[in-house]
Amino acid sequence: MIDEGKPIFVQIAEQIEDDIIDGVYPAETQVPSTNEFAAFYRINPATAGKGVNLLVDDGILYKKRGIGMFVSDGARERLVAKRRDAFSDEYLRPLLAEAAKLGIGAEQLTRMIQTAADERPATPQIQTTPTASPSKGVSA
């Protein structure tokens, strides 16, 4: 689950973001504590804390004193928007590069995308526990 490519705290933050987007943590619900993350991923608590702090700084999480960390209102929407902005860079460009390598033209590519989209289930599954949620694969 943790690979060495990106800094670990970034991966922790991204994993939490994934879970928020997937609906595992709806708005105003509590996320696990830093120590719980640290124990689960088997990493130093300070590193886990750094990851959580990233999200606090971005306004995705906020702290309720004496209780823990909670998901901010509108967090999911903001994350989705952020991901959409990054979608082109993260997924499209590599896709196009690979397609170019294989000699797949833009038209053919569009057709392939349409076919694959038709085959997908209607809505994404909502996982109930972080462990079950498939890690989106931390990209290198």
Place this chain on the structure above:
Amino acid sequence: MTIANPAPALIAAPALGRRVWRVVRLNLVNKWTVIWIPAMIMLFIGLVNWLIWWIIWAAAAPADRADAVDGTQWNGGAFYIFVYMLVVAVQVITGTFPFALGYSTTRRDFALGSGLTFLMLAAGYAVGFTLLSAIEEWTNGWGLGGHLFTSVYFDGESLGGRLFTVFATMLFFFAVGAFSAALFMRWRMNGILAAGAVFILLVVGAIALITLTQSWPAVGDWFAANGPFGVSAWLLLPTAVAAIAGYAVLGRATPRS
């Protein structure tokens, strides 16, 4: 949630008394080395001696019996008990020193605690020894007229005198053992060999000196004049020297072998 890397609250060191006492407790944790085994050895020596007396008593003609057993008053069996104190001291120091350092004790606390331990052990054994000597008198030599705890070396002393003699002598052997062990801790085999060589030279030198000045009679007189009580009182001096020297040597010893 801010990450506090809180400097963990520091613990204050307990007072010297408590620190020294916990070293004493550490030395006494495993009762076998310091209590049961020495006691068993003492018992064994006692038993062997008693058997020998019985043999003498049984072999002699009834009329000669008292005479025959009388010779046991020069019994040096008790001597081995004292020498074993030396062994105990070595075991305690070599065993506990690296371990106490592992428990983050200072060498000073260890030396003081071990010194106190030996004082307590010497006192305890001395009381036991004196009691046994009282019983020996009371049972008239364990029913056979034998002498182990009342051999001529303790003759004529009151119980209190005997107690002191035994205590001082045991302390002496503890000190010698502890000092040797401290030498070993600091300088390992080389230290022991060097100290042994020095000791032998000193002894031979002393013997040579006494012989050349024909002072052996004077030496004998001195022992006679002082008696067991006086001699053991004088032993306190080398005991103190050994203890202080041991403390100094241990001061820069390391647990590494």
Place this chain on the structure above:
Amino acid sequence: MSAAPAPTSIAPAVQVSGLTKRFGSFTAIDDVSVTMKPGRIHGLLGRNGAGKTTLMQLITGQDFATQGDIHVFGEKPTENPRVLQNICFIKESQRYPEDFQPKHVLRSAPWFFENWDAEYAEQLVDEFRLPLNRRIKKLSRGQLSAIGVIVGLASRAPLTFFDEPYLGLDAVARQLFYDRLLEDFSEHPRTVVLSTHLIDEVANLLEHVIVIDQGRILMDEDAETLRTSATTVVGPRGAVDEFVRARDVLHRDGVGGLASVTVAGLSASDRSRAAAAGLELAPVSLQQLIVRRTDVRETGIEQTA
């Protein structure tokens, strides 16, 4: 992205400067200077015989420095009960008194460690399956290590050193140790210094990495920084060479038309460029980083493509 830790005005737990230790003609520690901040897990990494144990023995006052200064919690540690009261040093070569059994160790430890948690110790004894009534001489290597681990964890000493305490522990027991360490460290923060040559196993636990080689400090950095300080670029030779041109190359490797070059740190934009160029980026583990650094020093020769 300000994930800054606590204010830097906190006094260091351990401060070593200009430390040298010689055994006769052999220099075990050579002009070492290092600082360890409190409340963190520090890794003291290096090959066998690099000087890890010696350094820890000097810091804990068990051995004496030839030259240099050591300060623990602001004071010199040697023969200092105020400092030593807060230290627990678990070493793999710990000698126990004759005929000692684990139960004697567990009985006597609380006298020396004020924060000792007897219940926790009992729980650990169960988990590590330590036989309490067997003579320590008769214990297996793993069980011997287990005693050390249990004392180190249950002592909750503000400064705890673990010197390769898991020799002989099987993989399950080692993982148990790491898990318990992390768990207890989270609940009862303290300063932990872990020495090992099994780098990859502990890499994610560490906050601060100190690499020592032949008595000298080779690396002294934040674990996060170190982890992202290098990346391996893999792809067709031409493309890779083009990409790594004018970059700090740490290591070259390859087979046939495939090249695998390790370079120092890549930014996010670099990563996108690489992806766009069809190159793959592979992580460099802490172990690889350290091995490469210690090897290069020895061979002095870099492989060229």
